[in-house]
Amino acid sequence: MLGEGILKGLAETAKNFAGSFVSAERMTTVQYPEERIAPVEAARVFPFLVYDGADWEAGMRCVACQICEKECPPKCIYIEKSKDKKPDALGKPQFYPAKFDIDVSVCMSCQICVEVCPFEAIKMDNEFELATDDRFGGLLQDRKQLAKSNEYYHTIHPTEAAEVDARLAAEKTKAAADAAAKAARPPAQAATPAPAQKPAGGGE
Amino acid sequence: MFETADQIFVLLKHWLVGLLPMALQPVAGVVVSVAAIVCFFPALFALTTVFERKGLGRIQNRIGPNRTGPFGILQPVADGIKSLTKEDIVPLSADGAVHFLAPLVLVVTVFMGFAVLPMGRNMVLADMDAGLLFYFAIGASTELSVFMAGWSSRNKYSLMGAMRAVAQMISYEVALLLSSVAVVMISGSLSLTKIVEAQNHYSYGLPHWYIFTPWGLAGFVMYAIATTAETNRSPFDLPEGESELVAGYHTEYSGFKFALFFLGEYLAMFSISGLGTTLFLGGWSAPFSFLTWVPSWFWFFSKLMMSIFVFIWLRGTLPRLRQDQLMNFAWKFVLPMCLLNLLVAGLWRFMGDGWLRWVICSAILVAAYVGLGWEEMRRMHIGARSYRYAE
């Protein structure tokens, strides 16, 4: 009959209306600044730069290869390569970013910079309260603001960080073994396995 | 004691006016009454906006605004300050004068409607002989302001919203008038105070409200449908459907002019609910004879707020109609039912007392409702919605 559906709908909304006063589990609202839900582990908002050790400048994993800058779809990353080189975690001399800025207002949280980084240097943070009252300077985060320790990475994404650490450790032992092998073997024989090593290293 | 409580606003007015010299008293009386209406209903509007938002929230299992003041009750103050301090933007190509006048015409005409509503015993600003006619004459003028707003903005969404609004308001105006005419036929008067008095009787402790008769119930349902469409409330909010037309005819209004449109819409809702209360729900008369000691204005405003609640409830429940559904519903269902209701009201009037007229009148109306509804649902597919994408 005409109007039947309307009455059914009205009954449904009336149930919701009355129910919201008596049962607390109906209400899904979280009173945000006072109450917070713990973020899920896979949450990602904005990138940060990982460093090892205590000194952020020395331990920075980033080698300023600028792949992320090129891959970034909205072009929100600005990198300036350093003129000199500095030893990295493996002790190899590498370039480092003299300037590394990410614009919060442009970033779209796509995580492509993380996907393309060969050095596990840039990761996604779950910090989402990035609003400031400074429209220009405040929204442009420089490398000091972006640098966060590996321990911090472990606290926000434990599973992922453990995998990354295992990978880096494997790489390190491999590099050490290679170096040891290189040192032990005569230089003439070392020329043959070296090309085989290269694709494996490039694939990382 | 009860008498004083009932007439407290009237006495207050007389006391206030009595303070002035004799020559000024007639003018002062009018000014005081008008000032009371102009102050009270916008205050009610402010409260209603909070209650609407909270009520809609509850319907959707949310809390609604709760930050400004205790329980969010100061939200309208914040909204008011915001709209007052916002920049008043008039589009460059807009028709300045008409653009400026449109919200004024709306608010002024809507306010005039309150003049004839009896809000309590002896509480009516202008007890006109043709009060109902006055109300509808004033109500018809609001369409013009909607058109003015839509046309002067020089915006396609505004213009489309205005066209929809005017088409909708004209269509449902007919139903609104015809459903009210049944009341006039029975009570034999166009004066709203007389209509209320005709309903202010009790038998077995129950009131003689017109809604408790077959024709009255049918008329009330038709009236409620027509008022929802007249005030552009959901599910008939096509003129300002935000998913289609940005905001309809007030797209190009900002700041306080927009607030005036908002105010005008809510005031129209109050006044039309007040009229419905007066026509069908016995106006200020008490629902049971043993409750007649409660002040009459209390009953009027309780009934008014109940109607507002139903408006909010409907808004929280029903999805928006399509334009063709809206028009078909108005002309093929509501209008025939209203015409039939006139016939039934005539029958009721001339069949005299007794149970026979109850049976016959109810049977006619129910049969027509079921038959028309069935026919409409079969032919116009009102029942199940069919979606056609771009053809």
Added chain:
Amino acid sequence: MSFAFYLIAALTVAGGLAAVLLKNTVHCALALTVAFAGLAFLFLQLDAQFAGFAQILVYIGAVAILVVFAILLTRGSETPKDGGIFSRTWLAGLAVAAAVFAMLGWAVLQSAPGLPGATPEPTVTVGDIGVALMGRYVLPLEIVALLLTAALIGAVIVAMHEKEGGK
């Protein structure tokens, strides 16, 4: 002839003049509405409540809206860029207007002496009008109703025909 009368009369005349003289057609329609409202106020000032409210309801609520709709649907709202607002046949228009004015003036002048000087104002309530319409004038009322129904059916048939042709 009170102050209110002159105010309302000025408003009505201004509205009428604006309706004729303005360039934008929608402005003309809105000005015409002002003139309608002025007329309604004149009726109300003469204590003719029914006529006054009916004037507002019918003319402002329906006729003005209809005019506006017609203007919008026929692209008449575009303001002519060049040329005056007067048509070339303004002389004929003037003649017709003068004739209508003369007739109305003649009617007013003829009826004025017939009225007794100082009779009390007749108090005609809406109820009296209803009784008169349903009693003494029921035949004219029914004839008018029939005419309007015929016009309505005609309009519906015209609209239906067009729709069928279009399909």
